[in-house]
Amino acid sequence: MFGNLKPQAPDKILALMGEFRADPRQGKIDLGVGVYKDPTGLTPVMRAVKEAERRIWEAETTKSYTALTGEPAYLDALSAMVLGRTRDSDRTAMLSTVGGTGAIRQAFEMARMGNPDLTVHVSDPTWPNHVSMLKFMGLPFVEYRYFDSATRGVDFEGMKEDLARAKKGDLVLLHGCCHNPTGANLTLEQWAEVVAILERTGAVPLVDLAYQGFGDGLDEDAAGTRLVVSSLPDALVAASCSKNFGIYRERAGLLMVQVADPAQRELAQGALAFLGRQTYSFPPDHGARIVQTILEDAALAADWRAELEQVRLGMLSLRQQLAAELRSLTGSDRFDFIELHRGMFSRLGATPEQVQKIKDDNAIYLVGDSRLNIAGLNRDSVPVLARAIVEAGV
Secondary structure, eight states: OTTOOOOOOOHHHOOOOOOOOOOTTTEEEOOOOOOOTTTSOOOOOHHHHHHHHHHHHHHHHOOOOOOOOHHHHHHHHHHHHHHHHOGGGGEEEEEEEEEHHHHHHHHHHHHHHTTTTTTTTEEEEEOOHHHHHHHHHHHOOEEOOOOOOTTTEEEEHHHHHHTOOOOTTTEEEEEEESSSTOOOOOOHHHHHHHHHHHHOOOOEEEEOOOOOOSSSSSHHHHHHHHHHHHHSSSSSEEEEEESSOGGGOOEEEEEEOOSSGGGGHHHHHHHHHHHHHHTTTSOOOOHHHHHHHHSHHHHHHHHHHHHHHHHHHHHHHHHHHHHHHHHHHSSSSTTTTHHHSSSSEOOOOHHHHHHHHHHHHOOOOOOOEEEEEEOOOTTHHHHHHHHHHHHHHH
């Protein structure tokens, strides 16, 4: 049976994690893995999460299955946080998923059920696992221009030109905020232009919202997603709780499918239930229950928002410090884009050889495309990175 198995290409980021762990050098810095870290290098458990878990532990009387598509209270609470007033319950089907990745995978499956002949349009670059899943599923995809390697900003004219080629019923994958891997985001005005293109072409958006609250704030980071959902008849939104609630290992996510006609909602909900049943049957509940407990309690929600804001502002401060250090070392403003980017990531625009030199000479680990995780830094390591970038000739 297993004689035809072939070696699989290792995930480059996971391989980099293993290389970092094996590096014996003192003072090594991991800026590769996409996980938030505090100034001590720890990915902490948030205060509200600890309190929510305590309440769950005291009140829980059973470990029986939850509902097939997820606990309704969780679905309602999280969808309201993501979509705000733009949520149309009469037109929206929802599925509790195994993290944000599970939401993306089920969104691809749902889109294929709706249109077997679709093509998926993904940004160049995008999160590598987007492309990996599409290849594994055999779904055709094309890239649209997104990142301008000269300015380290969005190539919006190229993006618009490429998206205009999408056909009716195609799927357009958009990053809701804090673009991974570049950190370069659309403005709300640019989001409106994207919506206009989707209206003209009839292509359907899939918004991957993995970092809500890490960029400009909870509501600000969801503004583009809300504009898409409120403006278009059909839309999919995949949300993750890994980053903003810090519950990476609990795998709590949500897929929302908005349909044009309320009469289609039950069909969409049934399709989501079917997909969940075929994939993992009933969804995990512990992480979802944590999120629900926090969002339903005003005091817990306020404390969570306050801690999330500290995380966001801390990353902004590191961006400002790194940009200032590089401005001082180079006597130029060519790295000021780091301060303008949002979320955990920025792409430096370094060559693979320069990334390798930074690692070899300084034990600083970046992804090969020069993506760095801002949250892997602290005030002491920022000057070290800045010098390494300059010495590598970036």
